[in-house]
Amino acid sequence: MNNQKEKLDSSSHNKDKKKINEIKKSNAASFGFKISTEIVAALVVGVGIGIIVDNYFGISPFGLIIFFIFGALAGFLNVYRVMRRIEKQ
Secondary structure, three states: HHHHHHHHHHHHHHHHHHHHHHHHHHHHHHHHHHHHHHHHHHHHHHHHHHHHHHHHHHHHHHHHHHHHHHHHHHHHEEEEEEEEHHHHH
C-alpha cells in the first residue's frame, strides 16, 4: 500500500516539475519577445525620425545615420532597464 502511495506522490511531483519547466520556457519566450520588441521599436522610431529630418532639412544620409544610432542606443538602454528590473525580482 505504501509503495503505491509513493508512486502516486512521485508521479504528481514529476507533473509539478513539468508544469514548472513549461512555465519557465514560456517566461523565457515572452522575455525574448519583449527584448526584441524593445530594440526593433526603438530602431524604427529612430529611422523614422531620421527620414523626416533628412526630408525637412535636405541633408540626405546624415539625419538617418544619426537617428539610427540614437535609436539603437535607446533600444539597448531600454533592454538594460528591463534586465535590471527583472534582476531585482
